[in-house]
Amino acid sequence: MIDWNFLKESFGFTSLRVGQEEILETLLKGKDALGILPTGTGKSFIYQYYGLFTKQKVVVVSPLIALMHDQVHELQLLGEKKAIALTSMLSSREKNWIIHHLQYYQFIFLSPEMLQDQQVMMNLKQQKIGLLVIDEAHCILQWGYDFRPEYLMLGKIKQELQHPLTLALTATATQQMVQEIKDSLGLDEDVYLFSNNSIRENNRIEVIPVDKTDKNQVIVEILQKVSLPVVIYALSIKALEELKFQLQQIFPQLKMDTYHSKRSKEDRQSIQKQFIKNQLDILLATSAFGMGINKKDIHTIIHYHVPANLEDYVQQIGRAGRNGENADVILLYDERDINLMKHRLIEETNPDLLVNILEKDCSLEYFPENQQTLLQLAKHYHYRTEEARAFFEKVFYDKLNRLQVMQQYCQANTCHRYAIEQYFTNKIKKEPENCQQCANCLQKSIFDRKSEIPQSLLPQNDTTKNQDWQEKFHRLFKKM
Structure with missing residues (x-):
């Protein structure tokens, strides 16, 4: 049972x-659990309380170094000094010392890649683990953008650690995703499942069709109607850099930067810190940004391109409005985005092509990253040709089906919240007459709103300064 006195004394909560x-x-009864809780609803508190209350060792598997450091810092603020993040940022000497002194720590944070280290596993096996936490458990799913192959090894690692009490956590999951997580981690079919896939009630959702429209100009208009700070997601690095160049010409007073895989590791860490500390008004990012970002006051999220599936979309918009204030989540729907993604899917994830590459047993270093991942998995599991083909076909059709669901969501004129809830819960419910928080129900667009940005930050009347931004951009990049 929850000790309410301990809760108040240790965390200040009633x-x-x-x-x-x-x-x-459930955990205090010694039973495994799978928790599906929206971003910002206190998932980390669960294992913090468990470890501090039971005084047992908690091992947390997390995909992001920044997230691990945040959690260690939170525990230190609570007075817990025996918390450590075992990451690649440590020197060899520091890492070696920690590995051989794991007994001194009550909370150990590490990545799934770190668990592939034989020394780490050898010393971890000698510890009595009270709770194994798999954070961001959706990284197990092979079709998602957050997929990490090493997460597929966690079921085996759990077995090697003598099946400790296990808690798997994620922000969103369909019934199929839940089953895949259970199967991969070796959780019982009747494992306790708490599911709350709802979208925050303070988040206003809108899908704006932009066929044959200049997306950049639409973004400019949107930015005059919404509150800062803003995250703009795009699938293309080129599109991000081009958009940033234009926005800097039009909104010179706003501070902005890009976050993507072509930026150095140091750059990405610096940009993330600036954004969290409110030193940036607009962050233009690929899907590389988002998971584990601890910022509560993101007021607007804009999708420049249509995400590949509804799961990724909901994960990303879950970053908005965590402080309870009203937030806008806006998606620009261009059917050409869907067609381009279908073309790339057929081109890069074609089962026949992947089987052909696998049979040739050639070096994978020059193939696209998603192809490398699938081929490495097929090799890891020693799939024969027909087994590999079945595996590649499953991934291909999973991705294609999810893309089609995303397209249907964008085209629907019904309640956006209802569509999301139906997809994730698979429960038949009557559609609400008016959810009051999506553009379809409100019958109002973001463009019907007065400007949210102070007058001093709005575009100047002198538009001649900005009308040739594309020419400037292309001239600049020709010189590079």
């Missing part, structure tokens, strides 16, 4: 959020 109490009660 009550718990939806899902926290149910999951904690």
